[in-house]
Amino acid sequence: MLMAPFVCEVVRVHDGDGPLWCRNGKKVRVAGIQAPDYESAQPCRTHRAAYVCDDRAADASQRVASRLTLRKRLTCQPVDRSYSRIVARCTLPDGRSLSCAMLAAGAATRWDSYWRRYKMGECR
Numbered sequence: 571m572l573m574a575p576f577v578c579e580v581v582r583v584h585d586g587d588g589p590l591w592c593r594n595g596k597k598v599r600v601a602g603i604q605a606p607d608y609e610s611a612q613p614c615r616t617h618r619a620a621y622v623c624d625d626r627a628a629d630a631s632q633r634v635a636s637r638l639t640l641r642k643r644l645t646c647q648p649v650d651r652s653y654s655r656i657v658a659r660c661t662l663p664d665g666r667s668l669s670c671a672m673l674a675a676g677a678a679t680r681w682d683s684y685w686r687r688y689k690m691g692e693c694r
Contacts, residue, residue: 573648573656574648575645575646575647575648576592576594576596576645576646576648577643577644577645577646578590578592578593578594578596578598578643578644578645578646578658578660579592579593579594579641579642579643579644580592580593580639580640580641580642580644581593581640581641582640583632583635583636583639583640584632585605585606585607585628585631585632585635586600586603586605586606586607586628586631586632586634586635586672586677586678587599587600587603587604587605587607587631587635587672587678588600588635588655589655590635590639590644590660596656597654597655597656598644598646598655598656598657598658598660599652599655599656599657599658600635600657600658600660600668600669600672600678601649601650601657601658601659601660601669601684601688601690602659602669602680602681602684602685602688602690603669603672603673603678603679603680603681603685604678604679604681605628605631605632605635605672605677605678605679606627606628606630606631607628630677631672631677631678634672634675634677635672635677638662638668638671638672638675639662639668642662642663643663644660644661644662644663644668645660645661646658646659646660646661647659647660649688649689650687650688657688659688659690666694667690667693669690669693670693670694673693674693
């Protein structure tokens with residue numbers, strides 16, 4: 571059962587695909603993408619072999635996510651749960667998809683199986 575859409579005023583960003591901490595206490599995992607993270611030195615799930623999840627890539631991705639979201643109000647549509655986080659399709663204040671904005675910035679890759687599962691659609 572899907573939850574209702576909610577507004578997330580982002581107060582903290584862990585890494586490029588989340589969690590994003592909302593002022594209201596919710597933690598959001600950005601749907602359909604995978605960003606480099608601090609937990610793994612393994613290659614990301616991608617067709618680009620040169621894209622590796624290491625601390626330098628994680629730092630860059632986290633900076634992009636912070637620039638796009640920190641202290642901003644996102645509109646998020648929950649699509650799933652992952653651990654203690656809400657997996658959500660989020661829209662930035664300017665109307666762009668957060669997932670698509672992260673892809674366009676080169677800060678994440680599309681995670682195709684979840685992209686299809688969550689019916690993410692096409693990026694503009």
